Amino acid sequence: MSGPWPKEGLQLVGDAVLVAVASGASEASVLARRCVVALGQRDWEGDVELAAALSAAVGDGPTPMLRPVPVDLEELASVLEGDPVRGGGRIDLRNGEVWHHSVFNDFTDDDEEEDDDEDDSPWLWVDAQGSREGYRDMELFIDTVDDRTLADRLSIAIAGRGAFRRFKDVIADDPAAAERWYTLSEDRLRGRARAWLAAQGYTPTRALRP
Numbered sequence: 001m002s003g004p005w006p007k008e009g010l011q012l013v014g015d016a017v018l019v020a021v022a023s024g025a026s027e028a029s030v031l032a033r034r035c036v037v038a039l040g041q042r043d044w045e046g047d048v049e050l051a052a053a054l055s056a057a058v059g060d061g062p063t064p065m066l067r068p069v070p071v072d073l074e075e076l077a078s079v080l081e082g083d084p085v086r087g088g089g090r091i092d093l094r095n096g097e098v099w100h101h102s103v104f105n106d107f108t109d110d111d112e113e114e115d116d117d118e119d120d121s122p123w124l125w126v127d128a129q130g131s132r133e134g135y136r137d138m139e140l141f142i143d144t145v146d147d148r149t150l151a152d153r154l155s156i157a158i159a160g161r162g163a164f165r166r167f168k169d170v171i172a173d174d175p176a177a178a179e180r181w182y183t184l185s186e187d188r189l190r191g192r193a194r195a196w197l198a199a200q201g202y203t204p205t206r207a208l209r210p
Contacts, residue, residue, distance in 0.1 A: 008144075008184035010039055011191045014050045021057045029058045036060075046191025049198045066203035069124075070096035073197075073204055077189035079126045080196060087128030094122050096206060101128075124200060131164070137188050138167050141181050150174055 005013055014035050020028035032054045039047040039054075055061030071091055075098040079089040088101040138158050145151040150170075157166035171178045197204060 005035075005038055006180075006183065007038075007042055008180060009187050010035065010042055010044075011046060011050060011187040011194070012183070014039060014054060015190075018053060018057060021054075032058045033060065044188065044191050046194035049194050049203070050191070053203065064198070064203055066198060067093075067201055068205040069093055069197075069202045070206045071098060071197065071202075071204050072096065072206055073190045073193040074186070076126065076197065077193040080129050080193060081131060081134055081189065082128035084128045084130045089126045089128075091124040091126060092122060093124055093202075096204075098126075124202070133188075133192060134185075135163065137185055138163070140188075141184055145177065147174070147177070150177060 017028065017031045017035050021032055036051045036054050039051040049064070052061060052064050056063045069091065076091065079087065079098060079100060082088065082100070086102075090099050090101070091097070092099065135158065138154070142151050142154045142158075145154065153170050154167060157163065157170045171181050194204060
């Protein structure tokens, strides 16, 4: 992986490098150390946690004192970014499976609900935090757009209700910008999910599977 890495995709790059390190790929350690530096320079949410995991993987730092869980960060992010009133969900700590609150309720009974407060509960509750951070992602992206006409159109699109839908409609007119936006959005979602998980005392291991 030569040349500069896209700043907006370092969470995705870092997870790929973790897989490479775990599989013993040639030059993986070099890439991991390079990624650690890039993450430190960028310093978005979740970057500190990913950098620590990379450093530990190549023996440059201590293993984070976090309990491993094979959770999919994209699935976790979909719950975290949901409606605070009707959203939320749980992670099954035994297998990393993510359950949205509405689906979980369909498959549980009162006895299981009573067990949730036990210290050895296999479930980790996830409170939905709403779309505020996603809105900030759009603002951040607009600030990086060199095409002022496109930037102005996007700024107008995110004003008021329906901002996300209008933003997607406008960005679709520029395939190159759309690709960069979706990379940035996924990266930031992944970073926030990783940071949230670390705050609960866990680290994702699904990305470590070669």
